[in-house]
Amino acid sequence: MKATLTVLGSGTSMGVPTIGCQCAVCKSSDPHDRRTRPSILIEYNGKAVLIDTTPDFREQAIREGMRQLDAVLYTHGHADHVLGLDDVRPLSYHRPNKIPLYARPEVGALLRNMFRYIFDANYKFGGLAQVELHTIDGPVELFGANFVPVKVMHGDAEIIGFRFGKAAYLTDFSSIPEESFAQLHDLDILFLDALRHTPHPTHSTVENSLKIVERVKPKQTFFTHICHDLPHEATNATLPPHVRLSYDGMKLEFEI
Numbered sequence: 001m002k003a004t005l006t007v008l009g010s011g012t013s014m015g016v017p018t019i020g021c022q023c024a025v026c027k028s029s030d031p032h033d034r035r036t037r038p039s040i041l042i043e044y045n046g047k048a049v050l051i052d053t054t055p056d057f058r059e060q061a062i063r064e065g066m067r068q069l070d071a072v073l074y075t076h077g078h079a080d081h082v083l084g085l086d087d088v089r090p091l092s093y094h095r096p097n098k099i100p101l102y103a104r105p106e107v108g109a110l111l112r113n114m115f116r117y118i119f120d121a122n123y124k125f126g127g128l129a130q131v132e133l134h135t136i137d138g139p140v141e142l143f144g145a146n147f148v149p150v151k152v153m154h155g156d157a158e159i160i161g162f163r164f165g166k167a168a169y170l171t172d173f174s175s176i177p178e179e180s181f182a183q184l185h186d187l188d189i190l191f192l193d194a195l196r197h198t199p200h201p202t203h204s205t206v207e208n209s210l211k212i213v214e215r216v217k218p219k220q221t222f223f224t225h226i227c228h229d230l231p232h233e234a235t236n237a238t239l240p241p242h243v244r245l246s247y248d249g250m251k252l253e254f255e256i
Ligand SMILES: [Zn+2]
Pocket: 012, 013, 038, 078, 080, 081, 172, 225
Protein backbone atom coordinates (compact mmCIF):
# COMPACT_ATOMS: atom_id res chain seq x y z
CA MET A 1 0.00 0.00 0.00
CA LYS A 2 1.00 3.65 -0.40
CA ALA A 3 2.75 5.40 2.46
CA THR A 4 4.14 8.87 3.12
CA LEU A 5 7.35 9.40 5.02
CA THR A 6 7.99 12.79 6.61
CA VAL A 7 11.40 13.74 7.94
CA LEU A 8 10.60 15.33 11.29
CA GLY A 9 14.26 15.98 12.06
CA SER A 10 17.53 15.47 10.16
CA GLY A 11 20.07 16.81 12.66
CA THR A 12 22.64 15.33 14.99
CA SER A 13 22.23 15.06 18.76
CA MET A 14 22.88 18.75 19.48
CA GLY A 15 20.80 19.98 16.56
CA VAL A 16 21.78 22.60 13.98
CA PRO A 17 22.22 25.45 14.74
CA THR A 18 24.17 24.27 17.74
CA ILE A 19 23.79 26.47 20.80
CA GLY A 20 26.52 29.12 20.91
CA CYS A 21 28.11 28.18 17.57
CA GLN A 22 29.02 30.96 15.14
CA CYS A 23 29.93 28.77 12.13
CA ALA A 24 28.56 29.46 8.63
CA VAL A 25 26.03 26.58 8.74
CA CYS A 26 24.75 27.52 12.21
CA LYS A 27 24.34 31.11 11.00
CA SER A 28 22.96 30.12 7.57
CA SER A 29 19.71 31.65 6.33
CA ASP A 30 18.90 28.52 4.25
CA PRO A 31 16.01 26.75 6.08
CA HIS A 32 17.53 23.37 5.00
CA ASP A 33 20.43 24.12 7.33
CA ARG A 34 18.11 24.21 10.34
CA ARG A 35 18.10 20.62 11.58
CA THR A 36 16.14 19.36 14.57
CA ARG A 37 16.94 16.03 16.23
CA PRO A 38 16.48 12.88 14.08
CA SER A 39 13.06 11.27 13.66
CA ILE A 40 10.62 10.27 10.92
CA LEU A 41 6.86 9.90 10.69
CA ILE A 42 5.30 7.21 8.48
CA GLU A 43 1.64 7.54 7.47
CA TYR A 44 -0.38 4.81 5.74
CA ASN A 45 -3.72 3.08 6.03
CA GLY A 46 -5.09 6.05 8.00
CA LYS A 47 -2.46 5.56 10.75
CA ALA A 48 0.63 7.46 11.88
CA VAL A 49 3.75 5.65 13.12
CA LEU A 50 6.65 7.57 14.61
CA ILE A 51 10.27 6.45 14.85
CA ASP A 52 11.83 7.95 18.01
CA THR A 53 10.59 10.84 20.15
CA THR A 54 13.25 13.52 20.04
CA PRO A 55 13.62 16.51 22.38
CA ASP A 56 12.24 18.51 19.40
CA PHE A 57 9.11 16.37 19.00
CA ARG A 58 6.74 19.14 20.10
CA GLU A 59 8.09 21.61 17.57
CA GLN A 60 8.16 18.94 14.84
CA ALA A 61 4.57 17.84 15.48
CA ILE A 62 3.31 21.43 15.41
CA ARG A 63 5.28 22.23 12.25
CA GLU A 64 3.78 19.19 10.46
CA GLY A 65 0.28 19.74 11.80
CA MET A 66 0.20 16.28 13.43
CA ARG A 67 -3.25 15.40 14.76
CA GLN A 68 -2.82 11.68 15.29
CA LEU A 69 -0.22 9.22 16.60
CA ASP A 70 -0.86 5.47 16.62
CA ALA A 71 2.49 3.89 17.55
CA VAL A 72 6.11 4.72 18.33
CA LEU A 73 9.12 2.58 17.44
CA TYR A 74 12.46 3.20 19.16
CA THR A 75 15.89 2.71 17.57
CA HIS A 76 17.85 3.13 20.84
CA GLY A 77 17.85 4.97 24.13
CA HIS A 78 20.09 7.95 23.51
CA ALA A 79 18.73 11.29 24.75
CA ASP A 80 18.34 12.74 21.25
CA HIS A 81 15.96 9.87 20.36
CA VAL A 82 13.82 9.53 23.49
CA LEU A 83 13.58 12.77 25.48
CA GLY A 84 10.43 14.04 23.75
CA LEU A 85 8.28 11.13 24.93
CA ASP A 86 6.33 13.31 27.36
CA ASP A 87 5.25 15.58 24.50
CA VAL A 88 3.09 12.88 22.90
CA ARG A 89 0.58 13.72 25.67
CA PRO A 90 -1.94 15.75 23.63
CA LEU A 91 -1.98 13.05 20.94
CA SER A 92 -2.46 10.32 23.54
CA TYR A 93 -5.79 11.61 24.87
CA HIS A 94 -9.21 10.98 23.31
CA ARG A 95 -8.17 7.59 21.97
CA PRO A 96 -9.72 4.20 22.64
CA ASN A 97 -6.37 2.75 23.77
CA LYS A 98 -2.97 3.88 24.99
CA ILE A 99 -0.34 4.64 22.35
CA PRO A 100 1.89 1.54 22.07
CA LEU A 101 5.65 2.11 22.27
CA TYR A 102 7.89 -0.60 20.80
CA ALA A 103 11.49 -0.95 21.96
CA ARG A 104 14.09 -3.65 22.51
CA PRO A 105 14.21 -4.83 26.16
CA GLU A 106 17.21 -2.72 27.19
CA VAL A 107 15.69 0.41 25.64
CA GLY A 108 12.34 -0.36 27.26
CA ALA A 109 14.08 -0.63 30.65
CA LEU A 110 15.80 2.69 30.06
CA LEU A 111 12.53 4.40 29.06
CA ARG A 112 10.80 2.97 32.13
CA ASN A 113 13.55 4.31 34.33
CA MET A 114 13.86 7.69 32.64
CA PHE A 115 10.07 8.26 32.58
CA ARG A 116 9.19 6.46 35.80
CA TYR A 117 6.43 8.96 36.60
CA ILE A 118 4.58 7.91 33.44
CA PHE A 119 4.86 4.15 33.89
CA ASP A 120 4.43 3.97 37.68
CA ALA A 121 1.33 6.09 37.24
CA ASN A 122 0.59 6.85 40.87
CA TYR A 123 0.23 10.53 40.07
CA LYS A 124 -3.42 11.14 40.82
CA PHE A 125 -4.01 14.48 39.10
CA GLY A 126 -4.22 13.21 35.49
CA GLY A 127 -2.24 14.69 32.64
CA LEU A 128 0.13 11.78 32.12
CA ALA A 129 1.01 10.50 28.65
CA GLN A 130 -1.27 7.55 27.86
CA VAL A 131 1.37 5.17 26.54
CA GLU A 132 2.09 1.47 26.94
CA LEU A 133 5.50 -0.12 26.58
CA HIS A 134 5.96 -3.28 24.49
CA THR A 135 9.35 -4.93 24.19
CA ILE A 136 10.30 -6.37 20.83
CA ASP A 137 12.89 -8.85 19.71
CA GLY A 138 11.93 -9.09 16.05
CA PRO A 139 9.51 -7.76 13.44
CA VAL A 140 6.38 -5.89 14.52
CA GLU A 141 3.22 -5.80 12.45
CA LEU A 142 1.46 -2.45 12.70
CA PHE A 143 -1.78 -1.70 10.88
CA GLY A 144 -1.00 -4.06 8.01
CA ALA A 145 2.68 -3.17 7.56
CA ASN A 146 5.71 -5.03 8.81
CA PHE A 147 8.51 -3.17 10.62
CA VAL A 148 11.64 -5.30 10.72
CA PRO A 149 14.52 -4.36 13.03
CA VAL A 150 17.89 -4.07 11.27
CA LYS A 151 20.85 -4.48 13.62
CA VAL A 152 23.60 -1.86 13.31
CA MET A 153 26.68 -1.02 15.39
CA HIS A 154 26.60 2.44 17.02
CA GLY A 155 30.17 2.52 18.35
CA ASP A 156 30.32 -0.46 20.76
CA ALA A 157 26.54 -0.71 21.09
CA GLU A 158 24.31 -2.89 18.95
CA ILE A 159 21.16 -0.92 18.21
CA ILE A 160 18.51 -1.10 15.49
CA GLY A 161 17.13 0.68 12.49
CA PHE A 162 13.99 -0.47 10.68
CA ARG A 163 13.06 -1.87 7.29
CA PHE A 164 9.42 -1.29 6.29
CA GLY A 165 8.18 -2.09 2.80
CA LYS A 166 10.49 -0.58 0.21
CA ALA A 167 12.15 1.77 2.70
CA ALA A 168 14.71 1.48 5.49
CA TYR A 169 15.77 3.96 8.18
CA LEU A 170 19.21 3.57 9.75
CA THR A 171 19.72 6.69 11.81
CA ASP A 172 22.65 6.04 14.16
CA PHE A 173 25.46 3.70 13.22
CA SER A 174 29.19 3.54 12.68
CA SER A 175 29.07 0.19 10.84
CA ILE A 176 26.54 -2.29 9.49
CA PRO A 177 27.12 -5.96 10.36
CA GLU A 178 27.40 -8.32 7.41
CA GLU A 179 24.15 -10.18 8.20
CA SER A 180 22.12 -6.95 8.12
CA PHE A 181 22.96 -6.29 4.47
CA ALA A 182 20.62 -9.15 3.53
CA GLN A 183 17.72 -7.02 4.84
CA LEU A 184 18.61 -4.07 2.64
CA HIS A 185 17.97 -5.51 -0.82
CA ASP A 186 15.51 -4.02 -3.30
CA LEU A 187 15.00 -0.69 -1.54
CA ASP A 188 13.40 2.37 -3.09
CA ILE A 189 14.39 4.60 -0.16
CA LEU A 190 17.29 4.24 2.27
CA PHE A 191 18.09 6.63 5.09
CA LEU A 192 21.67 6.51 6.37
CA ASP A 193 23.56 8.24 9.16
CA ALA A 194 26.08 10.68 7.63
CA LEU A 195 27.24 12.94 10.44
CA ARG A 196 30.06 14.77 8.65
CA HIS A 197 33.27 14.10 6.66
CA THR A 198 35.60 13.65 9.65
CA PRO A 199 35.55 10.15 11.21
CA HIS A 200 33.58 9.74 14.45
CA PRO A 201 33.64 6.75 16.86
CA THR A 202 29.86 6.18 16.84
CA HIS A 203 28.61 7.68 13.57
CA SER A 204 29.01 7.09 9.86
CA THR A 205 30.55 9.71 7.58
CA VAL A 206 29.49 10.91 4.14
CA GLU A 207 32.30 8.84 2.60
CA ASN A 208 31.45 5.66 4.54
CA SER A 209 27.74 5.96 3.77
CA LEU A 210 28.48 6.49 0.05
CA LYS A 211 30.30 3.12 0.12
CA ILE A 212 27.18 1.53 1.64
CA VAL A 213 25.06 3.09 -1.12
CA GLU A 214 27.35 1.55 -3.76
CA ARG A 215 26.90 -1.86 -2.20
CA VAL A 216 23.17 -1.76 -1.37
CA LYS A 217 22.10 0.15 -4.51
CA PRO A 218 18.81 1.63 -3.29
CA LYS A 219 16.91 3.76 -5.83
CA GLN A 220 17.29 6.85 -3.62
CA THR A 221 19.35 7.49 -0.50
CA PHE A 222 18.93 10.27 2.04
CA PHE A 223 21.50 11.14 4.65
CA THR A 224 20.42 12.07 8.17
CA HIS A 225 21.84 12.77 11.67
CA ILE A 226 23.76 15.61 10.01
CA CYS A 227 25.97 17.99 12.01
CA HIS A 228 26.95 21.59 11.27
CA ASP A 229 29.96 20.57 9.15
CA LEU A 230 27.72 20.00 6.11
CA PRO A 231 26.04 22.97 4.41
CA HIS A 232 22.93 21.65 2.65
CA GLU A 233 23.28 23.05 -0.83
CA ALA A 234 27.08 22.88 -1.14
CA THR A 235 27.15 19.27 0.15
CA ASN A 236 24.36 18.14 -2.19
CA ALA A 237 26.33 19.56 -5.12
CA THR A 238 29.13 17.07 -4.34
CA LEU A 239 26.86 13.99 -4.05
CA PRO A 240 25.63 11.68 -6.82
CA PRO A 241 22.09 12.59 -8.01
CA HIS A 242 20.47 9.57 -6.29
CA VAL A 243 21.98 10.58 -2.91
CA ARG A 244 20.80 13.73 -1.08
CA LEU A 245 20.98 15.21 2.37
CA SER A 246 17.55 14.94 3.95
CA TYR A 247 16.05 18.03 5.57
CA ASP A 248 13.37 18.79 8.12
CA GLY A 249 9.92 18.66 6.56
CA MET A 250 10.98 16.56 3.53
CA LYS A 251 8.19 14.22 2.36
CA LEU A 252 8.50 11.03 0.28
CA GLU A 253 5.93 8.62 -1.11
CA PHE A 254 6.73 4.89 -1.11
CA GLU A 255 5.24 1.39 -0.95
CA ILE A 256 4.94 -0.17 2.49
ZN1 LIG B 1 21.38 10.10 17.62
